[in-house]
Amino acid sequence: MQQKLTVSQLTKYIKQLFSYDNLLSNVCVTGEISNFKLHSSGHMYFTLKDEHSVIKCVMFKTYNRRLRFKPEDGLKVIIRGYVSIYEAGGSYQLYPEYMEPDGLGDLYLAFEQLKQKLEREGLFSAEYKKRIPFLPARIGVITSPTGAVIRDIMNVLFRRFPNVVLKIFPVMVQGEGAGKQISRALDMINKARAADVIILARGGGSLEELWPFNEEILARSIFKSEIPVISAVGHETDFSISDFVADLRAPTPSAAAELVVPEKDALKRHIMDARIRLKRALAGKIQREKQFLAQLSKSPSLRHPLDKINQLRIDLEQLNKRIENAMERKLESAASRFSVAFGKMDALNPLNVLSRGYSIARSSGKKIIKSVSDVKKDDMIEITITDGSLMCSVTDVMPGT
Amino acid sequence: MDEVKSFEDAVNQLEKIVELLEKGDIPLEESLELFQKGVALSNYCARKLDETEKKIIKLIEENGELKEENFGQEAQ
Known part of the structure; x- marks a missing residue:
């Protein structure tokens, strides 16, 4: 009878076999990710597949921490790791220690992924872009303190505007931890309100070398910065995440110096x-x-201001004369009408008639005698003539024939 | 006229005043006022341009605080 093994003993034995195998303990596999899950523990669980087969994968936190891109379903990857047995599940699994996108570089993919993510969050939106001050007195530059970049910036800056305050925050601009350092510098300058505008500058380089400027931590600091930020990273053709988040992108560090101050x-x-x-x-x-x-002053009324008055005076005089004339004529005609009337009255005046030799006879009752029948014989009558009166006695009454 | 908020603001105001004056359809008294304002603004701008003194400073972090030092000859 053969020796009886427990399940655990058997499993351990198989596991040992796997670990003795040179290929299985250090294998390189390509395949497509599916059923990707990032567990709250930080470990990544997924299956790697091709047209015919699948293999379960567990990428522990220790290893996946170093990934710069985010694994996702459908992504074709190259994995280096080992195959071992998961004793509790009775299955074999691939344990990746390293993973990169198949085809694209991992940095390229990481760049695209972060760019998409931040864009979705709105970090690149024009509405958040701050205006670069027109005449900043204090210019902060975060860059390497040595090399061509800072020299170029200083040359251009002081040529354009000889009296500005340049504040240089020296940082590493490439390698592990550079992104964090640059982000920290940006936060510090903001906290101390030490500049009116900040330039992030770095000369040209590979995507790997420019990487700090593609890190999320820096992107967040730029977005948070209350001081306007100009991103001047690499050459004109290089784009970095910092370029997209910054308030202004300068194609080169010297261009940033041109943009930041007027001439x-x-x-x-x-x-x-x-x-x-x-x-x-x-x-x-x-x-x-x-x-x-x-x-x-040449106009007539200003040159001879009395002319008008004189003219008015003449007009007034003429009017006066016309009124006088009119009055006179009126009076004359009234006078002539009066004298006619007067003439008529004169003719009718009985005294005037008397003066022409006529007389008036009145009865004793002072009534004018107009008929012989008004008088009888022996009546006393008064006869008025032009210069007096005669008292007469009527001797006879002889009616006319 | 608004308060001058910045150099740029002053330059903009100055330009507006120059244009207004050049149009020439503003009464003389107002023109004189504008002229005086314009001259004051241009004085302000000229002064502002020379206000700052050239300085190169190195920023460093010390115990979590930002400190300013003279920038050495490293890059000059």
Whole structure:
């Protein structure tokens, strides 16, 4: 009878076999990820498959921490690791120690993944971009303190504007931990409000060398920065995540220096120009006002201000005369009408009739005698003539024939 | 006229004033006022340009605080 083994003993034995195998303890496999799960413990669980087979994979936290991209279903990957037995499950599994995207570089993929993620979160949105101050007095530069980059920036900066304050925060610009350091520098300058604008600068390099500027921690710091940030990383053709999050992307570090300050001489000229234009405009205005005044003073009413009054006076006199004349004429006609009437009245005046030799006879009752029948014989009558009266006695009454 | 908030603001105001004056259709008294404002703004701008003094400073972190030091000859 053979020796009886427990399940555990058998499993252990198989596990040992696996570990003695050179290929299984260090194998390189390509395949496609499916059923990917990131457990709360930090370990990654997924299956790797091709058209015909699948193998379960567990990538422990210790190893997956180093991944710069995010594994996801459907992604074709190259894995290096070992195959072992999962005793409690009675299954064999692949334990990746290293993984990279098949085809694309892992950095490239990581870049694309982070870019998509941050874009979805809105970190690149134009609405969050701050304006770069027009005339910043204090310019912060986070970069390597040695090398061409800082020299280029200083040259351009002080050529354009000789009197600015340049504050350099020296950092590593490549390698492990650089992203964190740059992010920290940015946070520190913000906390101390030590600059009016901040330039992140690095010269050209490979994607690997530029990597710190593609790290999420730096992207978050740039987004959080209350001081406007200019990203000037690599050459004109290099794009980094920091370029997308920053308030302004400069194609090169020297270009950043060009963008960050205006040219002082040009500004001075501009201001002097404005002064000259001001003076010229005012002088022109005064000249025009003078001309206008001269024209006004030539106008007749201003040159002979009494003319008008004299004219009015003449007019007034004429009017007066016309009124007088009118009155006179009126009076004359009234007078002539009066004298006609007077003539008529004169003719009718009985005294005038008497003067022509007529007389008036009145009875003793002072009634004018108009008929012989008004008088009888022996009546006393009074006869008025032009210069007196005669008292007469009627001797006879002889009616006319 | 608004308060001057910054150099840029001053330059913008100055430009506006120059344009207004150049149009010439503003009464003389107002023109004089604008002119005075313009001159004051241009003085301000000219002064502002020379205000700062050239300095190169090195920023370092010390015990969690930002410190300023003179920048050496490393990059000069």
